[in-house]
Amino acid sequence: MSSLTAPAWTRRPIDVGIPGPTPRDMATGFWSIRADPLSYLAATRERYGDRVAFPIPGPPALLLSDPDDVRRVLQTSARTWGKDTVQYAALGRVTGPGLLASSEPSWIDHRRLAAPAFHHQRLDRVGVHVAEATDEALARWDVPSPYGATVDVARLTLGVALDVVGRALFSADLSDQAHRLLEATSAAARLVVRLGRGIVPVPERIPTPLNRRLVRTRRELDTLCLQLIATRRATGVGGDGAGGDDLLGLLVDSGLSDQEIRDELVTMVIAGHETVAAALTWSLMLLAQDQDAQDRLRAEALAHIGPVPMVGTAQRLPWTRAVVDEALRLYPPAWVISRRSHQPDVLSGHDVPAGTTAIISPWLLHRRADAWPEPDAFRPERFLDRSAARSDYLPFGAGPRLCIGREFALGEMTIVLGRLLTAYRIGLPRDWSPPVPQALIAVHPRGGMPLHVTPLGGRHP
Numbered sequence: 001m002s003s004l005t006a007p008a009w010t011r012r013p014i015d016v017g018i019p020g021p022t023p024r025d026m027a028t029g030f031w032s033i034r035a036d037p038l039s040y041l042a043a044t045r046e047r048y049g050d051r052v053a054f055p056i057p058g059p060p061a062l063l064l065s066d067p068d069d070v071r072r073v074l075q076t077s078a079r080t081w082g083k084d085t086v087q088y089a090a091l092g093r094v095t096g097p098g099l100l101a102s103s104e105p106s107w108i109d110h111r112r113l114a115a116p117a118f119h120h121q122r123l124d125r126v127g128v129h130v131a132e133a134t135d136e137a138l139a140r141w142d143v144p145s146p147y148g149a150t151v152d153v154a155r156l157t158l159g160v161a162l163d164v165v166g167r168a169l170f171s172a173d174l175s176d177q178a179h180r181l182l183e184a185t186s187a188a189a190r191l192v193v194r195l196g197r198g199i200v201p202v203p204e205r206i207p208t209p210l211n212r213r214l215v216r217t218r219r220e221l222d223t224l225c226l227q228l229i230a231t232r233r234a235t236g237v238g239g240d241g242a243g244g245d246d247l248l249g250l251l252v253d254s255g256l257s258d259q260e261i262r263d264e265l266v267t268m269v270i271a272g273h274e275t276v277a278a279a280l281t282w283s284l285m286l287l288a289q290d291q292d293a294q295d296r297l298r299a300e301a302l303a304h305i306g307p308v309p310m311v312g313t314a315q316r317l318p319w320t321r322a323v324v325d326e327a328l329r330l331y332p333p334a335w336v337i338s339r340r341s342h343q344p345d346v347l348s349g350h351d352v353p354a355g356t357t358a359i360i361s362p363w364l365l366h367r368r369a370d371a372w373p374e375p376d377a378f379r380p381e382r383f384l385d386r387s388a389a390r391s392d393y394l395p396f397g398a399g400p401r402l403c404i405g406r407e408f409a410l411g412e413m414t415i416v417l418g419r420l421l422t423a424y425r426i427g428l429p430r431d432w433s434p435p436v437p438q439a440l441i442a443v444h445p446r447g448g449m450p451l452h453v454t455p456l457g458g459r460h461p
């Protein structure tokens with residue numbers, strides 16, 4: 001019996017000549033891995049270098065921080081490395097085999113079908129949704145004093161990002177069902193994170209309270225999605241029977257089954273809102289710490305009153321875009337990307353067997369001192385004269401599985417920051433200390449992001 005088909009517990013770790021912690025180290029480090037995976041990964045790389053093997057039964061799990069290895073796994077040898085990993089299996093419990101969690105061959109057809117939703121012309125229409133969602137959220141924002149107050153900006157960014165993804169999926173006319181679907185999807189994603197933090201992985205068929213809650217939430221998600229799809233099939237967005245101009249309409253017209261559309265809707269909600277919200281929250285923190293950078297962004301936004309660009313942000317709003325790029329470098333929401341090899345491969349001269357797991361952490365790559373001078377400093381100007389397309393800069397992944405929502409997210413962030421910072425000044429509260437980054441589906445500040453917010457009294461563009 002090959003080592004891949006033997007039961008996991010009977011397999012010995014396969015030695016591929018790469019250093020790493022012993023099983024005993026792993027057992028003693030268990031609580032730190034659970035409590036703070038980002039610090040654990042950083043300390044592990046610090047100790048063992050750019051290639052680390054974790055001792056698991058059978059083919060190894062490798063933490064890869066060398067840009068050449070990363071390029072090989074995600075780009076040049078991408079067909080060898082699929083998504084059947086623990087990370088995507090957990091996510092798949094909510095999304096099903098949607099775009100994010102699926103592997104070839106189904107992935108490629110779905111990617112082709114979803115791509116038109118992210119074409120430039122459509123994205124420019126999403127820009128209008130972003131502006132409206134931001135303005136409405138700011139109008140509701142409860143900043144009690146004209147002299148400012150300390151508020152949790154993470155709540156604002158999460159609300160805006162969820163609203164934007166809802167409008168892009170279900171059009172501006174968001175029904176009560178669509179709202180419930182957005183909420184249920186977020187709740188399911190949080191449950192998946194909690195399940196992943198269990199001491200031992202509990203199979204889905206065992207009715208633990210968490211498993212039961214996940215099953216209930218998923219059932220609710222299924223019902224809501226199928227109702228929305230049925231309504232859209234029957235009436236279309238404008239009541240004319242055609243699918244309509246949003247992502248749901250595009251999927252309904254694409255020939256996918258209801259179940260496949262359900263999986264893509266849930267995938268887009270999960271992939272498209274927490275990531276953007278987290279990136280915006282960290283951007284605001286960095287700008288609160290650097291008032292000059294904030295003033296420059298505000299001046300740029302005021303100089304561009306008019307249509308809101310979703311595409312080509314680097315050319316039209318270079319400073320704002322540099323701020324966004326730098327925030328995504330320091331706080332990449334997608335802190336880990338995983339792959340599993342379908343066949344043997346060679347990584348920097350090391351033969352690795354089929355079944356090897358590759359763990360790639362943008363969090364580690366983005367803080368390499370050899371690639372990024374003063375890696376912990378917020379310096380947007382480093383992106384003014386340097387391309388963001390580098391294999392040691394991966395906020396949106398790389399290769400064929402590059403984030404399909406990259407332009408969407410960059411455009412959205414640019415618009416939200418411009419509108420927010422022309423209406424408010426953001427500063428640090430008294431006795432402030434930076435919140436601890438917490439690695440959930442995205443990297444969020446533990447306990448939210450209280451910042452001091454002062455209305456500027458003027459109108460935003």
Ligand code: HEM
Pocket residue numbers: 099100111165267268271272273275276279332333334337338394395396397398400401402403404405406408409
């Ligand atoms: C700052 C915001 C975002 C970040 C940091 C981000 C990050 C990523 C990363 C790293 C991947 C690749 C994962 C991998 O290779 O395993 C990815 C894939 C994906 N993202 Fe995003 N994303 C963001 C926003 C969005 C938005 C707004 C949407 C949709 C509205 C979206 C939808 C997707 C989808 C569907 C995939 C899977 C693509 C495929 O495999 O074909 N993302 N994202």
